[in-house]
Amino acid sequence: MVNEYKTLETNFKPKARLLLQLGDQLIRNEKIALSEIIKNSYDACAQNVEIIMNNIDNAESGEIIIIDDGFGMDIDTINDVWMEPGTNYKEEKNEPNFISQCKRRPIGEKGIGRFGVHKLGNDIELISKKVNSKEVHFAINWEDFDSSEYLSDKKIILEERKASFFMGEATGTYIRIKNLRKEWTKRDYRDLYRSAFALTSPFETKDNFKIKIETNLEDWQEGLLSLDDIKKYALWYFECNANQVKTDEGKEVSKITHFKYRFQPYVYMEKAESREITQDSDYIQKNPFIRREKDKESQLKGEDKFEDVPFQEIGEVEIKGYIFDFDRDTLNLSDISDSKGLRDFVKQNGGVRVYRDGMRIYDYGEEGNDWLGMDASRINAPTSKIANRNIIASVFLKGKESIGLREKTNREGFIENEIYDNFRDIVANIINKVNFPKNEDKDKFRIQYAKESDSDSDTLAVISNTKNKIRKYIVDEKNKNEVIDLIEKVEENYNSMKDIVLKSSGAGLAYSLVMHELEKMIDNLKNTVTHKKEFESIKELVLHLSKSIESIASLLNNDKIENTSLTKLVTKSLIFFQRRLKKHEIELIIQFDKEKELPTNCLNNLTVNALMNLIDNSVYWLKYNKHILKHRKILVDIIEKENILDVVIADTGLGFSISEDIAKLPFKTTKQEGMGKGLGLYFVDEIMKQNGGTFKIITNREYKKDLNLPEEFLNGATTILEFQKVEQ
Numbered sequence: 001m002v003n004e005y006k007t008l009e010t011n012f013k014p015k016a017r018l019l020l021q022l023g024d025q026l027i028r029n030e031k032i033a034l035s036e037i038i039k040n041s042y043d044a045c046a047q048n049v050e051i052i053m054n055n056i057d058n059a060e061s062g063e064i065i066i067i068d069d070g071f072g073m074d075i076d077t078i079n080d081v082w083m084e085p086g087t088n089y090k091e092e093k094n095e096p097n098f099i100s101q102c103k104r105r106p107i108g109e110k111g112i113g114r115f116g117v118h119k120l121g122n123d124i125e126l127i128s129k130k131v132n133s134k135e136v137h138f139a140i141n142w143e144d145f146d147s148s149e150y151l152s153d154k155k156i157i158l159e160e161r162k163a164s165f166f167m168g169e170a171t172g173t174y175i176r177i178k179n180l181r182k183e184w185t186k187r188d189y190r191d192l193y194r195s196a197f198a199l200t201s202p203f204e205t206k207d208n209f210k211i212k213i214e215t216n217l218e219d220w221q222e223g224l225l226s227l228d229d230i231k232k233y234a235l236w237y238f239e240c241n242a243n244q245v246k247t248d249e250g251k252e253v254s255k256i257t258h259f260k261y262r263f264q265p266y267v268y269m270e271k272a273e274s275r276e277i278t279q280d281s282d283y284i285q286k287n288p289f290i291r292r293e294k295d296k297e298s299q300l301k302g303e304d305k306f307e308d309v310p311f312q313e314i315g316e317v318e319i320k321g322y323i324f325d326f327d328r329d330t331l332n333l334s335d336i337s338d339s340k341g342l343r344d345f346v347k348q349n350g351g352v353r354v355y356r357d358g359m360r361i362y363d364y365g366e367e368g369n370d371w372l373g374m375d376a377s378r379i380n381a382p383t384s385k386i387a388n389r390n391i392i393a394s395v396f397l398k399g400k401e402s403i404g405l406r407e408k409t410n411r412e413g414f415i416e417n418e419i420y421d422n423f424r425d426i427v428a429n430i431i432n433k434v435n436f437p438k439n440e441d442k443d444k445f446r447i448q449y450a451k452e453s454d455s456d457s458d459t460l461a462v463i464s465n466t467k468n469k470i471r472k473y474i475v476d477e478k479n480k481n482e483v484i485d486l487i488e489k490v491e492e493n494y495n496s497m498k499d500i501v502l503k504s505s506g507a508g509l510a511y512s513l514v515m516h517e518l519e520k521m522i523d524n525l526k527n528t529v530t531h532k533k534e535f536e537s538i539k540e541l542v543l544h545l546s547k548s549i550e551s552i553a554s555l556l557n558n559d560k561i562e563n564t565s566l567t568k569l570v571t572k573s574l575i576f577f578q579r580r581l582k583k584h585e586i587e588l589i590i591q592f593d594k595e596k597e598l599p600t601n602c603l604n605n606l607t608v609n610a611l612m613n614l615i616d617n618s619v620y621w622l623k624y625n626k627h628i629l630k631h632r633k634i635l636v637d638i639i640e641k642e643n644i645l646d647v648v649i650a651d652t653g654l655g656f657s658i659s660e661d662i663a664k665l666p667f668k669t670t671k672q673e674g675m676g677k678g679l680g681l682y683f684v685d686e687i688m689k690q691n692g693g694t695f696k697i698i699t700n701r702e703y704k705k706d707l708n709l710p711e712e713f714l715n716g717a718t719t720i721l722e723f724q725k726v727e728q
Helices: 018-026 030-043 075-082 113-120 186-197 227-232 296-300 339-349 418-449 457-473 477-530 535-555 566-575 578-583 604-624 680-690 701-706
Strands: 048-054 063-068 121-129 135-141 159-161 172-180 210-215 236-246 252-263 275-278 291-293 306-308 317-323 351-356 359-361 391-397 561-565 587-590 599-603 633-640 644-651 694-698 718-724
Touching (some): 030 048, 030 063, 030 113, 075 135, 113 121, 186 210, 186 339, 227 339, 252 306, 317 418, 566 633, 599 604, 599 718, 604 644, 604 680, 680 694, 680 718
Parallel strands (some): 048 210, 351 391, 587 633
Antiparallel strands (some): 048 063, 121 135, 135 159, 236 252, 561 599, 694 718
C-alpha cells in the first residue's frame, strides 16, 4: 500500500510586507516614530541632532531629514544590525543598569527606531560614517516591500564610498525620508517639538544633547519655546560653590565661596521688584556656613550641637539651578505663549542631577528618585518647600577631588556611605539657603497679586469694611442690624479662635523648649549619680530641675492680662537658661536691677514665653556660629522711660540677615532644616500686640548705641519688647 502522508523539512518564509505590518503595529503614529529616531541618536552618543521638516503638510512633496553627530555605523553594522530585525545587538543596552560609552542610560525602545523610518515615508536614503571607517550609503523604497514576494527576495545595495557628506573626522548618521505616508498637521508638529525638546538640558555638560527642529511652515513654530525661553520663564535662578577653606586664623570651615541668587519677575508683575543676592550680601555674609546638627549621641556627650559638614574626598561642590512656579495665577502674570511646553520640559528635566567631570551620574534627577528628600519635606510644608517638579538643577563635581564618592557596581548612583551622607547634606544645605529668599519673593508677589496675607490685619479690615458697606447699602434698619449682628458674631469668634491658637501654640513652643532642656538635665543627673560625683553637683541639678518643672507648670495655666512686675517676669524667663548657658560657655549679662519693681499690665505666662523665645534664638545662633565668634554673650536689660518699659535682649552674634517685616511673618526661618518652624518671632509679635505693646527688631547701629550697648553687641541681634508702664 502506497504511503499517502507527506513529511517536509521547511522554514518560515516571511512575506516582504511583514516589515510594513510590524512597523504599523509597533509604532502607533508618526510623532512616536520620529521620537524613536531621535532617541536612537541620543543612544548613539550624539551631542546634536537636527530635524528638518519641509512641506510636511503635503505627503507628496514633503520631506523629513534627520542628521546627528553620533557614533555612526559602518557597513557591517548596517548589514548585521540595522538590516536584521530582532537582532540581540541592543540586548545588553536594554539592561536597566547599562551605561553607554558617553555615560548615558539608553532611552530607545529595543531597536524599533528602524521601523520608525518607514512609518514616516516610503523613500528612504541613509548615509552613515563611523570613526576610522568609510562612509556608507543605501536607499530603500518601502513600496517595493508591499507585495506578495518573500522578504528574502528583496535586495538592498549597501555601498561604501568616498566621504561626500561626513567629511574629515566627522561621524554620524543622515536619514532623508520622502514620499511621506501621511500629511502632518500643525498640532502634530507642535506635539513632536515639545516631546523632543524635553530631552535637552539648560546646562552645558559633556553628555549634553541638543535638538534642533525646524520647518519651512513658519506659522507652525510661532510661540514654541526655545531653551532661552525656558531660562527666561524660570522666576528664580541660582548658582553656588562651596568647599572647605581656611580662615585667617588657619582654621578650616565649610562654607559658601561663591553665591548668586536672582529673582526675575514676569512682565506683568509690575509691582514686584527683581533682586539679586551674592556672597557679599548680608544674607550670605552672616551665615555662609555649611553646617548640620550633630547626632543625639554626640550631643548627650556634651559636644557642640552643630558641626561643619566635611568636604574631605568630595572636594568643591558647584550647583546651578532654575526654579519654576506653575501656579495658574502666577503663570497668568507672564507672557508665556506655550505653558504646556514649559511644563513638559520641566517634568522631563525636573530634579537635581549630578555630574562628575561633566558626565552624568545616574540615577539622581530621575523621576521617583527623591534623593534629597525634597518631595517628602513638602508633605508638612507644601507651599514653602521646593519639589523636584519645580526645579531643574545640576551638581558638578571634580573627579580627582571626589574620590570618596564611589559608584555602585549596578550604576545606580554612589555607594551610600559616610562620605555620600556628607555630600547629600552639602547639597541639601545649599538648596535650603536658596529656598528662603525664594519664599520671600514668592510671598511678596502673592500678597500683591493674589491678595494673600500672613497677618490678621487684612481679615479684620475686611470685616470692618463689610460692616460699613452693610450700613451704607442696606436701607431696612431691621435687616441691617440683623446682618451686622451676624458679622460681629463672626468677628468675635475669629478673635476668640485666634486667642486660643495663640495661647496653645505659644505654650506649645515653650513646652517644647523646656522639655528638651529637662530631658538633658535628667540624663545629666543620671550620669552624675552613676559616676558617683559629689553631693553638691547632684543637689544643684535636682534643685534646678525642680524649679524648671514648677515654672513650666505655671506657664500652662490660664492666662489673662493683669498687673505684674516686669522685673520678675524677665528673671523667671532666665531660670530655664542658667545651666544651658553655662554648658555652652555663653556669658549672660544682666544690666537691670533685679530688686526694683517695674509694674506693667500683660499676659504673664505668654510674656514669659515671648522672652524665652528671644533668648532661645540668641542661644541657637551663638552655638551655630561658635566656631567663628570670639565672644559669645547675651545681654538683658530693662530701660525705664516716662511711660514705657523696654526689655532689651542683645547678643554678640552675627545679627539678622533678613528684614524686620519678613522675620515677624509665620513660617519664615533661616535656621537649619528641621531646627525651627519659623513661628517664634511671629508669636512674640502677636503676644506683644495683646499686651498693648510693641515688638521691635533693631538693626541700626546708632540706635543700638543709644541703648548703651557695648561695642561687641553692635553687630549682633538686638530685640526690644516695649511695655506700657503702670504707676505704682
